[in-house]
Amino acid sequence: EIVMTQSPATLSVSPGERATLSCRASQSVNSNLAWYQQKPGQAPRLLIFGASTRATGIAARFSGSGSGTEFTLTISSLQSEDFAVYYCQQYNNWPPLTFGGGTKVEIK
């Protein structure tokens, strides 16, 4: 099973600032990585797939990068609606599909 590790667990950021979230895989997942955003009481929303491709309707301030074992989600200028929990998920070697533990982006 591929273990996905996200850091930091919590990120405190001021509105308008840049946020950088990390995700590490225990072995290579190539570019088969997705990022999701989840707000309290809501289902996850797909942001990025293929490590760097934005899903339909996702704002350009969200960008993904990386391949192999190291990945990054960058939010270039945080808006109020971006404060949420973010999860990475690999789909290279499955089953099982595996998620990271999440990074909570909170208002500083």
Add this chain to the structure above:
Amino acid sequence: EVQLLESGGGLLQPGGSLRLSCAASGFTFSNSAMRWVRQAPGKGLEWVSGITGSGDSTYYADSVKGRFTISRDNSKNTLYLQMNSLRAEDTAVYYCAKDLRYSSGWGQGTLVTVSS
């Protein structure tokens, strides 16, 4: 627009059984693989099970293998998750989601609570 609506959650005792349903609309259901993902209270996301569009192939997390069964009825555009021998650690919100590997369409979730 993809719409997924889960139902069937509830409170039950350890060892009990429950069947979740997920009604799909807005896309060609029979052409789409589907999956179940759960989230324990205050915890992260955990993939549970997946099924191909035809239903010929199914996949399970080790934590539920042998206890849960995923199935679908393409004539009713509905996905199911039969859960048997439920444990306290199965307590979670269960989401159905479109596609096997990553999902752009999710339901709102249904809460399953296993407690004595």
